Amino acid sequence: MLSAALxxxxxxxxxxxxxxxxxxxxxxxxxxxxxxxDFHVHAFPGDGALPPWALRHEAARAGLDVFTISNHNRVSTxxxxxxxxxxxxxxxVIVGQEVTARGFHVIAAGIEERVDWRTxxxxxxxxxxxxxxxxxxxxPIRRFWPAWDDEALAILDGYxxxxxxxxxxxxxxxxxxxxxxxxxxxxxxxxxxxxxxxxTGSIGWCRTYVxxxxxTRAGVIEAVRAGRTVAADRQGRLYxxxxxxSAVEAAGGFIPPPAERFRxxxxxxxxxxxxxxxxxx
Amino acid sequence: MNGxxxxxxxxxxxxxxxxxxxxxxxxxxxxxxxxxxxxxxAHAAFYLLLFGALVAITATGHVTLGLMxxxxxxxxxxVAWQALAGAVIILRARDRRxxxxxxxxLLFLAYVPWALYALTMTxxxxxxEPTVPILVVLLTGVAPLIWTSVxxxxxxxxxxxxxxxxxxxxxxxxxxxxxxxxxxxxxxxVGGWTPILQTVRL
Numbered sequence: 001m002l003s004a005a006l007x008x009x010x011x012x013x014x015x016x017x018x019x020x021x022x023x024x025x026x027x028x029x030x031x032x033x034x035x036x037x038d039f040h041v042h043a044f045p046g047d048g049a050l051p052p053w054a055l056r057h058e059a060a061r062a063g064l065d066v067f068t069i070s071n072h073n074r075v076s077t078x079x080x081x082x083x084x085x086x087x088x089x090x091x092x093v094i095v096g097q098e099v100t101a102r103g104f105h106v107i108a109a110g111i112e113e114r115v116d117w118r119t120x121x122x123x124x125x126x127x128x129x130x131x132x133x134x135x136x137x138x139x140p141i142r143r144f145w146p147a148w149d150d151e152a153l154a155i156l157d158g159y160x161x162x163x164x165x166x167x168x169x170x171x172x173x174x175x176x177x178x179x180x181x182x183x184x185x186x187x188x189x190x191x192x193x194x195x196x197x198x199x200t201g202s203i204g205w206c207r208t209y210v211x212x213x214x215x216t217r218a219g220v221i222e223a224v225r226a227g228r229t230v231a232a233d234r235q236g237r238l239y240x241x242x243x244x245x246s247a248v249e250a251a252g253g254f255i256p257p258p259a260e261r262f263r264x265x266x267x268x269x270x271x272x273x274x275x276x277x278x279x280x281x
Numbered sequence: 282m283n284g285x286x287x288x289x290x291x292x293x294x295x296x297x298x299x300x301x302x303x304x305x306x307x308x309x310x311x312x313x314x315x316x317x318x319x320x321x322x323a324h325a326a327f328y329l330l331l332f333g334a335l336v337a338i339t340a341t342g343h344v345t346l347g348l349m350x351x352x353x354x355x356x357x358x359x360v361a362w363q364a365l366a367g368a369v370i371i372l373r374a375r376d377r378r379x380x381x382x383x384x385x386x387l388l389f390l391a392y393v394p395w396a397l398y399a400l401t402m403t404x405x406x407x408x409x410e411p412t413v414p415i416l417v418v419l420l421t422g423v424a425p426l427i428w429t430s431v432x433x434x435x436x437x438x439x440x441x442x443x444x445x446x447x448x449x450x451x452x453x454x455x456x457x458x459x460x461x462x463x464x465x466x467x468x469x470x471v472g473g474w475t476p477i478l479q480t481v482r483l
C-alpha cells in the first residue's frame with residue numbers, strides 16, 4: 001500500500017508541477033517572427049516512444065512553436081498528427097519523413113507523400129522539392145559523408161549543425177567539418193538544430209530558431225528554404241549565419257524550457273514506488 | 282531462520298519467483314485462489330503502467346498521470362502480444378495443474394526480470410549524461426532475456442506439468458513468438474515494411 005501511495009503521490013506531484021511556457025512572440029530586428037522548431041522527431045507508431053497527441057503536449061512544454069514528425073520512410077503517423085493538431089491550439093505540426101537509405105539520411109519536411117529512398121541523395125532532394133518540401137541532411141557525421149557529393153550539397157536546403165551527437169567530442173568535430181565543407185559550397189544553407197527524439201533525451205533537446213515572415217507551416221518551410229535559421233544545442237550555443245545569430249541573440253537568444261519544481265521528487269516517488277510494488281509483498 | 286521468515290513476509294511473489302522459481306511456482310500452484318482473470322489482468326495492467334511511467338521518465342524527463350496513461354494505452358498491444366505468446370504455450374499443455382486464467386497470472390509473474398531491468402535502465406538514463414549508450418542497453422539486456430527464459434521454463438515444468446525437454450521447447454516457442462513480434466515491430470518502425478505496403482497499395 002505504501003508503495004502504491006508513493007506512485008500516486010509522485011504522479012500527482014508531477015502533474016501538479018508541470019508547466020507549459022506561454023508561447024513567446026519574439027521578433028527579429030527585421031520584424032520576422034522567431035519560432036523555435038524541431039525538424040527531426042520520431043513518434044509512435046514508429047520508433048518513437050510517444051504518440052502524436054502526447055508529443056505535441058511535450059513540444060509545447062519544451063517551448064517549441066513548430067515540430068516535424070519524421071519517421072523512417074513513413075508519413076502516416078505525421079499525417080495523423082497534423083490532422084489531430086488542427087483540432088486544438090498548440091505547436092504547428094509539419095509532415096515529414098526521415099528518408100532512410102543505407103548511406104545517408106535526409107529529413108524531408110513539408111511533404112505529403114512518402115519519398116522513395118532507393119536512390120541517390122540528389123534524387124531524394126529533388127523528390128522532396130517536387131512536393132514543395134525542404135531537404136535537410138540528418139546527423140551528417142563521418143560515416144554518411146561518402147554519399148554527400150557536390151551535386152547533392154548544391155541543392156540541399158539545410159543540414160543538422162546541432163544534433164545530440166554534438167555532445168561527444170569526435171562527432172562534434174565531424175559536424176563542424178561538414179559545416180565547413182557545405183558552407184563553402186552553399187553559404188546560404190539553413191543551419192538546423194534537431195533532437196532526433198526517439199526514447200531518451202527530450203524533444204527540442206537541440207532546436208532551430210526559424211526567422212519567418214508568417215507563423216504558418218508554409219512560412220516555416222519558406223524560411224528554411226531561404227536559409228533564415230539558427231541552430232541551437234542544448235547548452236544554448238547558437239550556430240549559423242553570424243547576422244542571423246546576432247538577430248536571435250538580440251531577441252533573447254536560446255530560451256531553455258522552464259524548470260519544474262517537483263520534477264525530481266515526483267520521479268523519485270514513482271520510481272521507488274514501482275520498485276516497492278514489484279519487490280515487496 | 283528469522284531471515285527466511287522475514288523474506289517470506291516482505292518479498293513479493295515476483296521477487297521470490299525470480300530468486301527461487303521452482304519452489305515458488307510449486308507454492309503458487311498449491312495456493313487456492315479466486316477471481317484469477319482479474320488477478321491476471323491486474324498483473325498485466327501493472328506491467329503496462331510501469332512501462333508507461335518509466336518511458337515517460339526516460340523520454341521526457343518527467344512523469345505525469347496523463348503522460349503515463351497515454352503511453353500505456355498506446356503501447357498496450359505489447360501486453361496483448363505477451364498474452365498471445367502465453368496462449369501459445371498454455372493452451373497446448375494437457376497436464377496443466379491450474380486453470381487457464383491462473384496460468385496466465387503465473388506466467389505474467391515471470392516478467393519480473395524485465396521489469397527490474399527497465400527500472401535499472403531508467404535510473405541510469407536519468408542519472409547518466411547525456412544518455413546511456415545503446416550498446417550498453419543491448420548488451421545488458423541479455424541478462425533479463427536469459428533470466429526470463431529460465432523462469433518461463435520453470436513455469437512450463439511446474440505449472441504446465443511438462444517434462445524438462447518439453448519445457449525447453451515451449452520456452453523457445455514462447456520467446457520466438459515474443460521476439461518475432463518485437464523484431465517485426467522494429468522492422469515496421471524503421472520503414473522495413475514499406476516495400477510490402479507499397480506492393481499491396483497501403
